Amino acid sequence: MIPGPGIARTPLPEGFLASGLNSGVRRYRPDVGLLVSEVPCLGVGVFTRNTFKAAPVRYCESLLPSNRIRAIITNSGQANAATGERGERTNIQMVQAVADALGCLPSQVLAASTGPIGVQLEIEKIIAVVPELVARQGKSAESFALAILTTDLVPKTVSTVLELSHGSIRITGICKGSGMIHPHMATMLGYIVTDAGIESAVAEGMLRSVTDRTFNMISVDGESSTNDCVFLLANGASGVQVENAEDKAKFENALFHVSAVLAQSIARDGEGATKLLEVRVTGAPDIRFARTAARSLVVSPLVKTAMHGGDPNWGRIVARLGGEELPREILELLKLKIQDVAIFDSGAPLDIDLERLRLLLREDTIRIAIDCKSGEHEATAWGCDLSKKYVEINAEYLT
């Protein structure tokens, strides 16, 4: 078997279609994507906590949850954030164009945007390609996944089939990330679609819980975006309902794994990244402590540059934890391991082989483990190293 050219295909669940193409807002790359459910479906979402929410974020927040969703349109190249009343109007125009083409109400169409902040949408270009987006709808996720990228190097999709009590269902996830990644309550752009049927409140609860453990635990640069959102659409087209406790647990677990894969793929493809950082905090007295400690290290420029250089400068890890407002008596107990090598314990350095550690730091995934010896709570955060390429990308983004 010789694989064909191009990227592997990620199937969408029953009754979902997707497409993406170039509208001329960006020079060459696809910049508008459309994700459609053939029948009205459940839609729930979690959104950024940033005060300056983009127009499409405010619009979706006011609409969801809803049992009547038909589509999500997404443009890349202009974020429609900090764009005032004109931004509200262009967002509605974008939604209306999709509703017209699909023959549904505007309130059945969601929208998301990503790109530079403070730039008005070139709405005429986007509207002009909507009929072709509808005409080109297909059964796999790639064209949509490509259209939503900004500085991402690779499209990010995952799909899994799950056996439940009354039959099998599919969950497919698509996301984009790369820069301005430090989700707070919600995240980057994420789309999870399933052909299972599920109750709105149950779906919303699961999405929040899973997001807190996955998308909300990654950071590329500590910058919270104005446009973060994760959508979960469930259209029931498989004929299988997620109802009993066992199926709910299975479904939430699958949702967690889909989200974790997407979240890690964002961290690994962070702007300029060459390595994935995984920070696992165990033995914490509460979940806030565990999450704060884990996230503090994936946002630390000194930890991120050291890992970039493969420099075993572990003192920066200890200093960063000490700089967070965490209880002193617990920090003074902690044991630190890097790549499974114990480095520091109970306030003092251990005798280590720096040269061996230096070799282990050449791997493309760096694992930092912190045991607080103070309880049963744990959290994992993902991030990436900080390279010269990050500076290059962001010193020249708008221009």
Place this chain on the structure above:
Amino acid sequence: MIPGPGIARTPLPEGFLASGLNSGVRRYRPDVGLLVSEVPCLGVGVFTRNTFKAAPVRYCESLLPSNRIRAIITNSGQANAATGERGERTNIQMVQAVADALGCLPSQVLAASTGPIGVQLEIEKIIAVVPELVARQGKSAESFALAILTTDLVPKTVSTVLELSHGSIRITGICKGSGMIHPHMATMLGYIVTDAGIESAVAEGMLRSVTDRTFNMISVDGESSTNDCVFLLANGASGVQVENAEDKAKFENALFHVSAVLAQSIARDGEGATKLLEVRVTGAPDIRFARTAARSLVVSPLVKTAMHGGDPNWGRIVARLGGEELPREILELLKLKIQDVAIFDSGAPLDIDLERLRLLLREDTIRIAIDCKSGEHEATAWGCDLSKKYVEINAEYLT
């Protein structure tokens, strides 16, 4: 008048002497400095809030305030932080060596260290040069200012003469900065010495207040250090006491200006910096709001890289402010100016000449002004741009 070779001389106040030399801990550069008061003097300090305080920080905190201080010894190249009990012992050995050489008690000698964290002091090398440090004492600040530098490119000193009711006094400030700069209640290493006489509680109150408005308002990389401290020594050698309300106000004002100059010099010499960023927030409802908003921008990697590239991507400024936990109703009113050009007001972008702004961003000081239109409080923060050089320096620091 032709200035001589080398750096300009910064005089010390009456009764203070300083020296610095290489002990062999660092390969070529001076790495141990000694600052001496000929008579016992008042010493007060403010220190880092980092949980993993270095051994010398814990030592000085337990000692100050004191009216019997004779000297501060400082080594660069090893921070003596996260070094356990052995670090406590080597710190005391360093202090004892100075006490022996000066013929005073160890409790009259302060200590500070800077360099990589988690590395034990090479105490024998340091002790060996203490007699020569005492022999080489001189009346200017340069040799000491050079010995305390790490990745700093330039020594940082300032000196001013102040006329008070009963005569003139001098205040001289010396500091180092560069990386791991995000002071929290205290800061980097700073030394301010004066030949005025002043009461301990008054001096301590002034130092805290001034530090909050100067050193605590700078950031290079958002990283709080384990070794931050600012010392104020006052030996009364001028014969002039700071007593009446008018003199106190004058003295605090001079202390503010000395600290502000040092703080800005640290920001401008941040690791890899090519530009100084100055963020001024006015019209804030309270001081916490003003300080949080101002500091948030000087730690933002996306604002810092945009300013590095001279990229007028002002949307990142708005997004960062929105990502802080500040009241929405106030953020929605704000007016943003860059280099005195009004850009964004009350939630919507203004019509601006991007090409003109791009030209203004080539200047070596970038001024960002935010008027919150919601009160009388204000704050200024200083930082620097983020360049590829920062990554280069920090990917290879320990090795």
